[in-house]
Amino acid sequence: xxxxxxxxxRIHAARHLNAFITVMxxxxxxxxxxxxxxxxxxxxRGPLHGIPxxxxxxxxxxxxxxxxxxxVPPLHPASDAPIVHRLRxxxxxxxxxxxxxxxxFGTTTEETAFGVVRNPFDTSRSAGGSSAGAAVALVEGMCYxxxxxxxxxxxxxxxxxxxxxxxxxxAAEVTCExxxxxxxxxxxxxxxxxxxxxxxxxxxxxxxxxxxxxxxERPLTFGVPSxxxxxxxxxxxxxxxxxxxxxxxxxxxxxxxVRIERAEITPDVYLHIxxxxxARYHAPLVETHAALxxxxxxxxxxxxxxxxxxxxxxxxxxxxxLTRSVDAALETCDALLLPALAIPAPVLGTETVEFxxxxxxIRAAMLRLTQLFNITxxxxxxxxxxxxxxxxxxxxxxxxxxxRTGTLLNIAERVEPQITGGAGSxxxxxx
Amino acid sequence: xxIPDWLEAARTDADKRDLPQLKPxxxxxxxxxxxxxxxxxxxxxxxxxxxxx
Numbered sequence: 001x002x003x004x005x006x007x008x009x010r011i012h013a014a015r016h017l018n019a020f021i022t023v024m025x026x027x028x029x030x031x032x033x034x035x036x037x038x039x040x041x042x043x044x045r046g047p048l049h050g051i052p053x054x055x056x057x058x059x060x061x062x063x064x065x066x067x068x069x070x071x072v073p074p075l076h077p078a079s080d081a082p083i084v085h086r087l088r089x090x091x092x093x094x095x096x097x098x099x100x101x102x103x104x105f106g107t108t109t110e111e112t113a114f115g116v117v118r119n120p121f122d123t124s125r126s127a128g129g130s131s132a133g134a135a136v137a138l139v140e141g142m143c144y145x146x147x148x149x150x151x152x153x154x155x156x157x158x159x160x161x162x163x164x165x166x167x168x169x170x171a172a173e174v175t176c177e178x179x180x181x182x183x184x185x186x187x188x189x190x191x192x193x194x195x196x197x198x199x200x201x202x203x204x205x206x207x208x209x210x211x212x213x214x215x216x217e218r219p220l221t222f223g224v225p226s227x228x229x230x231x232x233x234x235x236x237x238x239x240x241x242x243x244x245x246x247x248x249x250x251x252x253x254x255x256x257x258v259r260i261e262r263a264e265i266t267p268d269v270y271l272h273i274x275x276x277x278x279a280r281y282h283a284p285l286v287e288t289h290a291a292l293x294x295x296x297x298x299x300x301x302x303x304x305x306x307x308x309x310x311x312x313x314x315x316x317x318x319x320x321x322l323t324r325s326v327d328a329a330l331e332t333c334d335a336l337l338l339p340a341l342a343i344p345a346p347v348l349g350t351e352t353v354e355f356x357x358x359x360x361x362i363r364a365a366m367l368r369l370t371q372l373f374n375i376t377x378x379x380x381x382x383x384x385x386x387x388x389x390x391x392x393x394x395x396x397x398x399x400x401x402x403x404r405t406g407t408l409l410n411i412a413e414r415v416e417p418q419i420t421g422g423a424g425s426x427x428x429x430x431x
Numbered sequence: 432x433x434i435p436d437w438l439e440a441a442r443t444d445a446d447k448r449d450l451p452q453l454k455p456x457x458x459x460x461x462x463x464x465x466x467x468x469x470x471x472x473x474x475x476x477x478x479x480x481x482x483x484x
Contacts, residue, residue, distance in 0.1 A: 262470075265466075265467075265470050267463070268463045268464075268466045268467045271463050272464070295452075299450075299452060299453055299456055302456075303456050303460055307460070308432060308437065308464075311464050311467060311468070314467055314468065318470065318474070
C-alpha cells in the first residue's frame, strides 16, 4: 500500500509533466490491498508482486479507455492485452496509463491530446517519444516499471532522453496483441525500468519465460559501428561514447569498429514500410475523424496513403539485406555499442538540428540510431550513460543477436556499471 | 508508375482534397522513393546481372 500511495502522491505532485492520461487510483489501491493480503498469507507471486507498473496508453487495459494519446474517440477494451494479463497474474499493480506521442507516431511527444510531456531534467525540453510518459513516470518515482512500445525507437529514445533503461526485445518475442498498431512489421513492446536487472525481471513476466543467468566472466567484445550511424552525433554524445569505450576497456573488455553494410538505406526502407502500414490502420479513422488528429500526425498518415504497393514491396524485400548486414556485424562481437539517441533531449518546438553546418529534421535525427533494429528485429537496450555538462541525460544502446534477448540482458547487466559510470539510478524525482 | 507521374498525380489529389500542406511532404516522399527504387535496382542488378537483348 505504501508503494502505491507514494506513487500516487508523486503523480499528483508532478502533474505539470503530463506523464499520465488515466490514473487508476481506485483499482490500484484495491489491487495493493489484495496483494498485501496474498503476500501475508504466503501466496507470493514473484518479484513484481505488489509493485506499481505503468502502461503506455496504446495498450488495452480492461475497463479503461485506450486513448492512444489522441482526441479521436478511444477504444473501450473489455479485456486486457495479453501482456497486461501477464502483469496482473504476476501481482503487479497497474497504477495508470501513460501519455504518448499521438498513436505512437512521433519522437517528441509534443503532438498529444493530453498535454505535452515535459522532460523532468529541463521542462523546456522534450522527454523523447513516443513512450515519453512511461519514461517520465519512472524518473519521477510515479511507478517502479513501465511498459512502452517501440516502432522506430519509441522505448529507447525516451529512455535515453530521461536517463532510464529501455528494452526493445527481438521482433515478435513479446506479443503485440491488444496494442494499437503503428506498423505491424516494426512494432515491438517492452519494459522501461531503472536498472537492467529490473528490465530482465519484467521481460521474464512479459514472455512467461525465465532468462537464465550467466556466470560467464570472459572478456566481452563490443562492435562500434563505423560510417552512417555515427557520422553525425552531438559532441557531448560522442564524448560519452568515448568514455564508455574507455571504461569497458579498463574493465578488461574490448571494442572494435564494425561496418553495417548498407545502413544508410535504413530511413528510406523504414519510411515506406511504416507509413504504408500506419495508413492501412488509420485510413478508416481519417475518413471520419480527420479533424481530431494532431495536424502533423494526420499529414504523416496521409503521406502513407500515397505510397504505391510496388514501393512498399521493394522496402519489405530490402529488409533481409539489412538483417544480414547486422547479423554479419554481430559475428565479430558480443554486442553492438552505439548511442541510443544522437542528441540530448531537444528543446520543445525544435524542427531541425545542426550537424557540422547542415540541418537535419528533428524526427530523422532522433530515429537514426534506433530504427534500423526495428526493421531487422534485433534486440536492443538503452542504458543511461551519464549527463551533458548542463545535466541532460545521455543514453547508450547495446544490440544483440536475434532470438538472444536473454544473452543481451546478461551482457547489459554485466557492463551496466561501465556504461552508467557508476551514477545512481533515477526514481526519486528531479525536483 | 514513374515518380514524376506519381508526384504530379499525388499533388493534384492533395489540392483536390484541400490539403496543400501535404505537398512538401509528398516531395520529400518522392525523393525517398527515388532512392528506394535505385537501391532496389542496384540490388537486382547485383543478383541477376544486366539483361541484354
